[in-house]
Amino acid sequence: MTTSGRHFLQIPGPSNVPDSVLHAISMPTIDHRGPDFKELFTHCLTGMAEVFGTSNQVVIYPATGTGGWEAALVNTLSPGDEILCYETGHFSSLWKAMAEKWGLRPTMIAGDWRTGADPEKIREALAADTDHSFKAVCVVHNETSTGVTSRIPEIRAAIDEAAHPALLMVDTISSLGSVDYRHDEWKVDVTVSGSQKGLMLPPGLSFNAISDKALAAHETSTLPKSVWNWTEMLAAGRNGMTPYTPSTNILYGLKESLRLLNEEGLDAVFARHIRFGQATRAAVEAWGLEVLCTNENEHSPVLTAVIMPERHDADALRALILEKFNMSLGAGLSKLQGTVFRIGHLGDLSDLTLAGTLAGVQMGLQLAGVPIRTGGVDAALEILKGT
Known part of the structure; x- marks a missing residue:
């Protein structure tokens, strides 16, 4: 009917994708090794750094948010590493399951799916980890399955209180561009996001915002990485390029989406x-x-x-x-x-x-x-x- x-x-x-973003995506495809693409990609990298609230270079992948999850793990960790996760809903559980597939050893703090990650429980778990076995803490900022937003600044404070060196990794796939978020100020090490929610784009782009501490961890990480390799992505990005074929037309849409966000x-x-x-x-x-x-x-x-x-x-x-x-x-x-x-x-x-x-x-x-x-x-x- x-x-x-x-x-x-x-x-x-x-x-929903705004009409002007759809029109931008419909632009003729360009040479992704030419000067027009360099200008487009550099603009998108700069704009996304502002949205994340970071002074460091952002990585943009032709992938969904799930790819961004995987990139965060394989670029910083090694087989057998222990990580601490917090059960806030369906997507926190999926991130944990991905870690297990990569041979990592996640510990999940049980949650009730009605509240966010509890900073005090995270502090207690890290304080008890006197050997510093946990190499990362993984938290979903806005749990899409439950409608709960975790308090990332308080979680950062809990990690600092415990004097624990674990990396803080945060999923902002359903919050970035819609909910206040500050990668540098909140001392997040890896922030993961995707294009299809607050950025008002179709699925097809994922992002990593990366701290200096996470870059140092990358140097010693031994999990396999090819498509997701930060070293190659960052080196190409510094020249306004990508090491492999990018999602050129969605990047046109991202440029327009950034314009709309900045205009408002x-x-x-x-x-x-x-x-x-x-x-x-x-x-x-x-x-x-x-x-x-x-x-x-x-x-x-x-x-x-x-x-x-x-x-x-x-x-x-x-x-x-x-x-x-x-x-x-x-x-x-x-x-x-x-x-x-x-x-x-x-x-x-x-x-x-x-x-x-x-x-x-x-x-x-x-x-x-x-x-x-x-x-x-x-x-x-x-x-x-x-x-």
Whole structure:
């Protein structure tokens, strides 16, 4: 059945791509060994360093965020190295599983999937590691499966309190460009990100921001690396080039995305996302439903995970909303499947788009026979009007 009107893509990534970014991507392909590419790539490297908040050179790969995870591990670690991970949801678990495939030995601090990484538990684990066996601490900044944002500055402080030399690696795949993040100031060693969320691009680019300490670890790392090798990527990047074929047309899109972010101003972008999160949670509360995240200081500005009442299936609700209103919502992942749906409110989004999204959710809940109170949209509008 054909549905009139636009499709509402309200999953927490890949996010909507602005028209001007799509137009930029459609530019004719250029010689990736010529002067035009050098100018384009140098511009993107400089712009991404500003978004990460780093003075060091950033690495840009033609890959998804998963490639960025792998690059962070293989460029800094050696077979058998122990790492400390924190279970905040589906994606933290996947990063741990990747480490195991590479012959690393991850220890996972158990979490409840409703709160972020606990700085005190990380401090305790590192303080007990008197032999400094842990070579890295891996944390997801914004856990896309749960709508929880971990407090990275407090985690950095916990590592420093424990006087532990472990590298701090942070996944910002669903937060960079939407949530305040400061690689250098927060003393993060490797920051991983991807193109398809806050940067408002299709999937296809991944990034590593790298500290001097991580570069030193790279010199002694013995895990195999070819495509991901920082040495080759950084050397080529200093000349505005790449050691192998880049995603030329997506880089055109990245240049335009950076222009849009700078035009709005990153502080304004961050404030807008905070406001969208507040409005969405106000709607959920007014409906009488429960937000998955339980810590007021860790609510994600880019998505909200909503718990369905007992005997109501989240996937059935999502299917109904897609059929009736042509809107896609995020599914519950792994152990949250069927019990949670996720509302994405990130990237190329306006107050009016969010209001329409929440209206679609409210209508869907009512059609599905989910017992809710009306007034969720009005509660959200009060937040949006007031700010």
